[in-house]
Amino acid sequence: MSSVRPGRRASRAPRCETAGRHAREVRVPAVPARGDEVATAETGDGRLEEFLADPENAALDLTTAAARCTKALGLQHSVVYLADIQQRRLVPLTDVTPPLPVDDSLAGWTYRTQSLRVEESESGGMTAWIPLVDGAERLGVLAVHAPSLTPAVLRRGRALATLLAMMITSTRAYQDSFVRRTRTNPMRLPAEMLRAFLPPRTIGTQHVVSTAVLEPAYEIGGDAFDHSLTDTTLHATVLDAMGHDLASGLTTAVSLAACRNARRTGADLPELVQCVDDALAHWLPDQFCTGVLAQLDLASGMLRWSNCGHPTPLLIRDQRLLVDAMRRDPDPPMGLPSLLAGRQRRTHEIALKPGDRVLMYTDGVTEARGADGAEFGLEQFADYIIRATAAGELAPETLRRLIHSILDSSTSRLRDDATILMFEWSRPAR
Missing domain, CATH: 3.60.40.10 (PPM-type phosphatase domain)
Known part of the structure; x- marks a missing residue:
């Protein structure tokens, strides 16, 4: 039995699983190494490059930056979930959706195993749950919603997760919003x-x-x-x-x-x-x-x-x-x-x-x-x-x-x- 440590990526194409009555196995195309994800993600009309090149965007709060990056990558919608201080709950960055349990949810499965999972959304379309990782450190998960999860959408979703993980790591030391979201007591x-x-x-x-x-x-x-x-x-x-x-x-x-x-x-x-x-x-x-x-x-x-x-x-x-x-x-x-x-x-x-x-x-x-x-x-x-x-x-x-x-x-x-x-x-x- 082999295992992949945090920070490493399997050499073969990973699999992602769905839950509940929609359960089925989906073969995910091979994904580039973490350092290459942003560079290889298709960016359509170049909006991501424009976003990253604009120095004013460096001062954006994470919620706004995440929304703009999502749009720049041509993705429909995304939600950032951060692990709370005791790693029991995955807490959304904003109050758009309730927290999810780490031990009893598909998002939690992604966090626990550091592997991609997908499911059909209740509102229609599909949701991909992607690990948010800084090196070996587990930060949380990213939910990417789309009408369908094509190889291009999954690559862009991983690129978005990489960008957001870097943003979270670079700003959480001085932004109390992260601390307040991840504390329950x-x-x-x-x-x-x-x-x-x-x-x-x-x-x-x-x-x-x-x-x-x-x-x-x-x-x-x-x-x-x-x-x-x-x-x-x-x-x-x-x-x-x-x-x-x-x-x-x-x-x-x-x-x-x-x-x-x-x-x-x-x-x-x-x-x-x-x-x-x-x-x-x-x-x-x-x-x-x-x-x-x-x-x-x-x-x-x-x-x-x-x-x-x-x-x-x-x-x-x-x-x-x-x-x-x-x-x-x-x-x-x-x-x-x-x-x-x-x-x-x-x-x-x-x-x-x-x-x-x-x-x-x-x-x-x-x-x-x-x-x-x-x-x-x-x-x-x-x-x-x-x-x-x-x-x-x-x-x-x-x-x-x-x-x-x-x-x-x-x-x-x-x-x-x-x-x-x-x-x-x-x-x-x-």
């Missing part, structure tokens, strides 16, 4: 602060995919994750600060900033951890933070990490949990240099094999309790990932369903923040 101040620091949930290349989830989405206090890429390395971090208040959020924010500052000046792993230690000791001497900080060499698969008072990362290989593969004696939490007694922090390494999945997590995951009062536990945690891997499920979808399973089975709110970061490595072709 008020957010506590510590969570607001930490979310401003978080990277996209999913990043990746053709050789590695890293994805993460964090709950409770609106009430996080001290948990955070970070991942980033250079040409040669994946950097991944999971942090858990003492407490569950604004002070713990500040501790995590300072730790994240110290990590990034050191990383962006070329620090190696021991220097990076030392920078976090120094920052906490200087700015927040009464606070500490546990964490795992890791660096993966993308060419060789060599993984190096430092464990600072944190749960041991898990390695899943060939659909089996290698329980002790990454078990090492942890160092003290960051921010407590006196406990090191003057010695340097330790770093560890392990050679990954293609297809290996590494899980970094906080104890709020394994300590979550179900309706029967039993802890979720390490065994059930790993088993869930293994089963999803065997089923060929995309890594971001695996974590989305896993965290929802934990939340939905809990008798009350989580006892602690629950964060999971998972990455999968594939050896580059020689």
